[in-house]
Amino acid sequence: MTNTDKLVYLDHAATTPTHPEVADAIFPFLREQFGNPSSLYSVGREAKGVLEESREKIAGHIGARPEEIYFTSGGTESNNFALHGVAWANRKRGNHIITSMIEHHALLEPCHFLEKQGFEVTYLPVDSQGMVDPGDLRGALTDRTILVSIMHANNEMGTIQPISELAAAARERSICIHTDAVQTMGNVPTDVNELDIDMLSVSAHKLYGPKGVGFLYVRKGTRFGAFHRGGAQERNKRAGTENLAGIVGMAKALELGAKGMAERSHRIALTRDRLVEGLLGKLEGRVRLTGHPSERLPNNVSLCVPGVEGEAMLLLLDMHGICASSGSACTSGSLEPSHVLLAMGIPPEIAHGSLRFTLGWSTSEEDVDRVVEVLPPIVERLRAMSPLHV
Numbered sequence: 308m309t310n311t312d313k314l315v316y317l318d319h320a321a322t323t324p325t326h327p328e329v330a331d332a333i334f335p336f337l338r339e340q341f342g343n344p345s346s347l348y349s350v351g352r353e354a355k356g357v358l359e360e361s362r363e364k365i366a367g368h369i370g371a372r373p374e375e376i377y378f379t380s381g382g383t384e385s386n387n388f389a390l391h392g393v394a395w396a397n398r399k400r401g402n403h404i405i406t407s408m409i410e411h412h413a414l415l416e417p418c419h420f421l422e423k424q425g426f427e428v429t430y431l432p433v434d435s436q437g438m439v440d441p442g443d444l445r446g447a448l449t450d451r452t453i454l455v456s457i458m459h460a461n462n463e464m465g466t467i468q469p470i471s472e473l474a475a476a477a478r479e480r481s482i483c484i485h486t487d488a489v490q491t492m493g494n495v496p497t498d499v500n501e502l503d504i505d506m507l508s509v510s511a512h513k514l515y516g517p518k519g520v521g522f523l524y525v526r527k528g529t530r531f532g533a534f535h536r537g538g539a540q541e542r543n544k545r546a547g548t549e550n551l552a553g554i555v556g557m558a559k560a561l562e563l564g565a566k567g568m569a570e571r572s573h574r575i576a577l578t579r580d581r582l583v584e585g586l587l588g589k590l591e592g593r594v595r596l597t598g599h600p601s602e603r604l605p606n607n608v609s610l611c612v613p614g615v616e617g618e619a620m621l622l623l624l625d626m627h628g629i630c631a632s633s634g635s636a637c638t639s640g641s642l643e644p645s646h647v648l649l650a651m652g653i654p655p656e657i658a659h660g661s662l663r664f665t666l667g668w669s670t671s672e673e674d675v676d677r678v679v680e681v682l683p684p685i686v687e688r689l690r691a692m693s694p695l696h697v
């Protein structure tokens with residue numbers, strides 16, 4: 308990157324910058340307001356007041372009640388909490404869990420762990436556009452099923468699942484349904500009653516909040532237990548002194564995310580389309596778009612360039628100050644192609660050439676035009692060098 312290049316950050320699905328208004332909201336809780344919400348004296352009571360106020364605000368943004376919000380350390384913990392919380396509390400009723408093949412590792416890994424503990428997990432397939440079929444879910448439900456967990460939108464290729472239809476299938480049998488909404492919060496509406504789900508995971512750093520904080524929504528009446536144990540915080544369900552600064556920041560981030568969401572997402576989708584059209588114009592026939600054409604996150608462009616390594620493109624893009632991603636951040640670094648792309652039936656040799664751009668609130672046309680200018684010569688150069696090139 309030469310110092311005349313401006314950084315073009317197009318990896319908002321990995322993390323977002325902290326919004327300045329979020330940073331301002333957090334600051335007093337790092338500097339002055341240090342009270343522990345569990346302390347009984349005034350400094351603690353003030354902290355408790357702020358904690359509960361934040362809980363109310365956050366609940367309001369997803370159509371929940373404050374007592375249905377459990378603060379956590381982020382998306383990974385929320386997913387683990389949902390799985391373990393429901394699995395162990397319902398162990399006597401059943402041991403079967405249903406999820407999909409395209410979940411984030413923060414959902415799949417605890418599922419693999421539960422399998423080792425005697426639970427049975429069904430991993431539903433997806434079609435070539437990354438969709439789970441509600442009919443497949445209906446067919447997989449048994450009398451031993453205690454939990455269904457299907458992500459709202461996929462972090463790699465952006466497909467948005469028909470969650471309310473999937474939820475209806477689970478509801479018919481009174482089975483608890485969880486969704487990982489980490490990628491949708493702030494991008495598309497996530498009302499727990501419209502989605503008709505019982506549990507929902509959110510992470511603040513994917514929506515302009517701080518890292519290391521999130522929450523799990525749990526519908527009142529859901530049978531679930533504590534995931535980790537200690538003090539009596541979060542109604543005895545999630546022990547540990549609350550990350551008050553982070554929670555205040557998350558409440559602010561959700562407020563900003565809700566404000567003008569429809570117009571903002573529309574504008575981002577137009578910029579995304581400009582990027583797609585620009586790339587297709589120059590690389591027609593050499594790239595393959597992945598994910599669903601319309602049921603997708605407004606900010607996600609994902610594609611595969613056959614014959615080229617995704618990592619190689621990332622490194623060359625980085626030299627031009629462009630931040631993107633290949634597969635998920637967790638799988639990059641290993642040579643395994645993305646499990647999400649493989650589940651959609653994309654052959655491994657093509658999945659190796661995956662590239663993802665995720666736009667943010669401040670991504671400009673200029674930013675995406677830069678990618679359209681820089682990427683095609685990179686692809687040409689790598690194709691010329693590649694032994695995979697045919």
Ligand SMILES: *Cc1c(COP(=O)(O)O)cnc(C)c1O
Nearest residue numbers: 381382383411413462489490510
């Ligand atoms: C990032 C992400 C997570 C993990 O969230 P953290 O807060 O980083 O632990 C879980 N699910 C999805 C879909 C994600 O994109």
